[in-house]
Each structure stands twice: as structure tokens, then as C-alpha cells.
Amino acid sequence: xxxxxxxxxxxxxxxxxxxxxxxxxxxxxxxxxxKLSDAMELYKEGVVLSDKCRExxxxxxxxxxxxxxxxx
Numbered sequence: 001x002x003x004x005x006x007x008x009x010x011x012x013x014x015x016x017x018x019x020x021x022x023x024x025x026x027x028x029x030x031x032x033x034x035k036l037s038d039a040m041e042l043y044k045e046g047v048v049l050s051d052k053c054r055e056x057x058x059x060x061x062x063x064x065x066x067x068x069x070x071x072x
Contacts, residue, residue, distance in 0.1 A: 015056050018049045025049075 025046045028034055034042070 018053050
């Protein structure tokens with residue numbers, strides 16, 4: 001395994017950072033000077049980030065439901 005992929009896996013996912021990166025990706029995709037090959041790579045990155053955000057937020061939602069159930 002490469003050093004870069006090890007670092008990526010060990011880094012904690014921060015949803016706010018992912019949202020900020022998604023905004024950067026959207027801006028780049030909307031720019032007319034973005035080459036098609038670059039746009040495809042940005043799109044792929046955006047899909048991965050979007051999926052990670054969804055998974056993260058679903059996990060938080062489950063935690064909130066558990067906490068609310070314990071209070072009742």
C-alpha cells in the first residue's frame with residue numbers, strides 16, 4: 001500500500017471539509033475553461049465525496065435517534 005493511500009485512510013473524515021471541497025468542485029465544473037478530462041475527474045471526486053457525506057450524515061442521524069430513544 002502506498003504512503004498516500006495509508007494517509008488518506010487514516011485521516012478522519014470531516015463533513016464540513018468535504019462540503020467545502022464539493023463547492024470548489026462545483027465552481028470548477030461550472031467554469032467554461034475546464035477541460036472535459038478535468039471535468040470528469042472532478043465529477044468522480046464529487047461523487048465519492050457526496051457518498052461519504054451521505055454515509056456520515058446517516059450515521060449521525062442514527063446516533064441522534066438512539067440518543068432520543070434513550071431519553072424516552
